[in-house]
Amino acid sequence: MAYPADKSAHHLLPACRRGDRRAQEAFYRLHFPRLLPICMRYLRNREEAVGVLNHAMLRIFQSLDDYREEQKLEAWLATIVRRTTLNFIRDEGRARRRFQPENYDPPASVANAAPGQLNAEDILKLLQALPDYLRVVFSLAVIDGLPHQEIATELEITVAASRWRLAKARELLRGHYQSINRINESLL
Amino acid sequence: MSTPDNNWEDHWRETLADHKASPPSTMDWGGMEELLEAKVAPLSPIKAPISSLEGKTLKLPGLPWPVWAIAIALVLALGYWLGSHTALGVSQEMNTIPKKTSLADALTPPADTIFDTLFSVGANGELTEEIISIERAIVNRTTAQKSPEINTSLPAGKSPSPSTPVNLNREKLKAGSNDIAPSTTPAVLLSEAKAPTTSPEFFTGIRRPDTPSSAPGLSYDLSSKPTVRPNRGGYVRPLKTLSPPTDRELLEQRIKALSLSEKLVITPLRYKNGHFPAYRPRN
Numbered sequence: 001m002a003y004p005a006d007k008s009a010h011h012l013l014p015a016c017r018r019g020d021r022r023a024q025e026a027f028y029r030l031h032f033p034r035l036l037p038i039c040m041r042y043l044r045n046r047e048e049a050v051g052v053l054n055h056a057m058l059r060i061f062q063s064l065d066d067y068r069e070e071q072k073l074e075a076w077l078a079t080i081v082r083r084t085t086l087n088f089i090r091d092e093g094r095a096r097r098r099f100q101p102e103n104y105d106p107p108a109s110v111a112n113a114a115p116g117q118l119n120a121e122d123i124l125k126l127l128q129a130l131p132d133y134l135r136v137v138f139s140l141a142v143i144d145g146l147p148h149q150e151i152a153t154e155l156e157i158t159v160a161a162s163r164w165r166l167a168k169a170r171e172l173l174r175g176h177y178q179s180i181n182r183i184n185e186s187l188l
Numbered sequence: 189m190s191t192p193d194n195n196w197e198d199h200w201r202e203t204l205a206d207h208k209a210s211p212p213s214t215m216d217w218g219g220m221e222e223l224l225e226a227k228v229a230p231l232s233p234i235k236a237p238i239s240s241l242e243g244k245t246l247k248l249p250g251l252p253w254p255v256w257a258i259a260i261a262l263v264l265a266l267g268y269w270l271g272s273h274t275a276l277g278v279s280q281e282m283n284t285i286p287k288k289t290s291l292a293d294a295l296t297p298p299a300d301t302i303f304d305t306l307f308s309v310g311a312n313g314e315l316t317e318e319i320i321s322i323e324r325a326i327v328n329r330t331t332a333q334k335s336p337e338i339n340t341s342l343p344a345g346k347s348p349s350p351s352t353p354v355n356l357n358r359e360k361l362k363a364g365s366n367d368i369a370p371s372t373t374p375a376v377l378l379s380e381a382k383a384p385t386t387s388p389e390f391f392t393g394i395r396r397p398d399t400p401s402s403a404p405g406l407s408y409d410l411s412s413k414p415t416v417r418p419n420r421g422g423y424v425r426p427l428k429t430l431s432p433p434t435d436r437e438l439l440e441q442r443i444k445a446l447s448l449s450e451k452l453v454i455t456p457l458r459y460k461n462g463h464f465p466a467y468r469p470r471n
Binding site for chain 2: 021024025028029032033034036037040041050051054055057058061118119120123124142143145177
């Protein structure tokens with residue numbers, strides 16, 4: 001029996017707890033579109049984000065017994081996905097690969113270049129062009145709204161480093177905006 | 189607070205909050221399924237080993253105090269014995285380590301190191317054996333033994349010709365008063381080792397008269413002065429390329445090499461030639 005796509009996640013939870021594979025697939029397909037952008041704004045590309053999201057979903061299936069009904073399921077899932085993503089980044093950072101400074105290589109073009117009119121795909125494209133050590137701080141500070149103290153704790157860096165990375169990311173993105181605007185004005 | 193500078197940030201936050209990615213592909217779910225099949229059983233929290241002791245307290249076995257006293261004394265005695273044993277071994281090892289006080293001591297060999305043994309023939313035919321050390325040549329002993337005269341089968345009064353091949357008559361060699369066999373005399377050994385391998389028939393150069401046994405059959409008296417050959421009316425120095433080095437030249441070369449090798453003491457540059465270098469102000 002196939003589970004309907006629009007069936008509420010709460011109805012899928014008991015079957016998922018029992019390990020029903022079809023229920024797990026329906027749960028996965030239902031929440032995948034909302035959870036994948038969380039990974040994508042921290043990681044480099046979609047393939048990496050899908051890999052990390054699968055590990056986060058595995059943790060979700062293993063922790064369904066801990067979920068309480070009064071909690072908001074969407075927020076609970078997002079929290080697990082974000083923590084799994086940060087753990088992944090931190091593990092890579094321990095290997096001293098991810099947080100090495102890199103050159104900023106912005107995307108060649110975005111669909112619409114007005115600063116306040118970018119769609120989500122273009123925003124993600126710009127974010128993923130940022131160096132890793134800047135993109136993570138920018139996403140945590142601007143998109144998730146975490147304070148620098150918490151960012152520093154999550155990434156095992158200093159507060160000053162977190163501030164500097166956020167300023168650097170803003171500077172790069174702003175400069176990229178200006179260059180795109182100049183190109184668009186010349187084309188008009 | 190919203191400022192013009194971060195208006196775009198607010199827009200980004202709202203846009204990404206409402207954003208939905210495309211539905212997962214079959215490959216995405218395939219990866220998820222592999223993970224689920226690899227870890228079907230839910231992971232139970234791993235308990236630390238110490239958790240098995242929760243609620244229990246570690247208690248030493250209840251033994252009477254004399255047993256504890258004896259056990260502690262035994263442990264102390266064992267520790268003392270091990271400590272003294274280790275200290276003795278370390279002291280013995282320290283005694284066996286050679287002491288090198290300075291770099292000069294480390295580089296200079298001992299004074300009694302025998303470097304080489306040299307045999308030289310004096311002008312009067314004395315064979316002198318010298319033992320050379322790197323410190324200084326030590327004249328060990330001088331044997332007043334004349335080199336054995338080598339007689340030829342040529343009649344007396346007839347001067348030998350270098351190109352005349354005459355076999356050496358070794359039976360007529362006379363050993364000195366010493367019990368050293370003539371064949372093992374250093375001069376003989378040295379002359380045999382340095383003899384040219386070419387046949388005398390093909391040797392066209394003029395031979396130096398003090399070259400021993402280079403022309404077999406010739407007889408030279410080492411006690412006489414060989415620099416002048418009466419039958420030629422004077423000494424003609426042979427070409428270097430055609431004559432092998434004589435024993436004397438070999439000895440001189442070795443002595444020169446040894447004398448050069450003695451210069452192991454590194455002297456400061458300012459004492460070169462016994463003088464300080466000229467003062468040159470730096471610009």
